[in-house]
């Protein structure tokens with residue numbers, strides 16, 4: 001039995017033992033745990049001296065990652081000493097085996113993995129109004145934090161403008177195992193979006209309770225594994241989902257995105273002030289679409305300047321705790337291009353002005369020590 005109490009094949013020869021040991025280094029790309037621990041290795045058989053046949057069971061027949069898993073297994077086994085040839089076969093788990101896997105994964109985690117005592121830093125990204133680049137900033141921060149070696153998850157809860165899948169180039173759908181959802185992993189970020197569950201052409205009228213339920217499912221039914229950071233892309237404004245986030249993710253901190261414009265800053269500050277009622281801390285403010293420097297050195301400030309600092313100062317005053325301006329991301333065609341092509345600017349053009357500014361914000365978020373500093377107690381019991 002594996003650590004999770006699941007199937008481990010019997011081995012008879014030394015080569016079979018070495019191959020099985022090596023398979024412990026192969027992770028399921030979605031669940032992110034060794035295939036040997038997940039009961040996915042059905043058998044390892046030395047069919048002729050130096051020739052091994054490995055049978056891997058996938059969770060579902062239509063597993064989109066069949067080829068990846070087969071390739072990873074073949075690559076891992078290829079240089080096991082004494083192994084001249086490997087044949088990787090795939091099968092599908094029986095419903096009983098699949099259920100046992102889900103039960104084992106569920107038992108290994110609390111119902112709300114981000115509740116009391118969680119070590120995951122949860123950052124809910126808010127903006128006062130739409131179109132300020134909140135989703136672009138969120139997508140870039142997620143991949144920048146993952147590139148720094150952190151385990152990152154991303155929930156796209158922006159019901160009306162879910163754009164995260166496009167910004168990250170996610171084409172895969174989540175794998176559904178009865179009541180458990182395995183999120184697609186793209187650029188090392190586990191991503192789940194409300195858009196992955198909707199018919200693109202059919203508008204949905206979301207009411208508060210539906211939103212709450214959807215977010216609750218993303219928190220509890222999605223298998224996130226151990227995350228260092230969970231980012232939540234909120235819809236613009238101060239609506240129901242911001243309050244649901246505070247309830248379902250009680251340790252979440254707000255990140256407020258604004259443009260430099262005075263009017264936009266006022267609206268953004270209002271969104272941030274919600275933290276006063278929900279007891280959330282504000283991790284900081286990010287100014288986006290800031291002044292851009294043209295090739296001849298002229299500075300073009302389409303949306304003015306200073307809005308980010310204005311929001312940070314105002315929130316600090318209202319909340320009575322320090323609220324840093326984490327960075328100002330300039331208007332930059334490279335950011336727009338990266339978003340359009342699903343190739344975030346922090347990876348596709350890291351030396352561009354926006355790429356550098358966003359990497360700087362990610363660095364500040366990554367190094368900030370965790371703790372209760374700055375977190376306010378809720379005003380009313382939840």
Ligand SMILES: Nc1ncnc2c1ncn2[C@@H]1O[C@H](COP(=O)(O)OP(=O)(O)OP(=O)(O)O)[C@@H](O)[C@H]1O
Nearest residue numbers: 130131132133134135136161289330331332336339
């Ligand atoms: N710094 C920037 N420079 C250039 N273009 C940008 C910048 N930030 C965002 N954009 C572009 O602005 C548009 C809006 O961005 P985005 O969708 O991220 O905004 P949003 O605030 O998440 O909007 P909503 O909340 O309404 O969905 C996109 O086309 C994006 O590429």
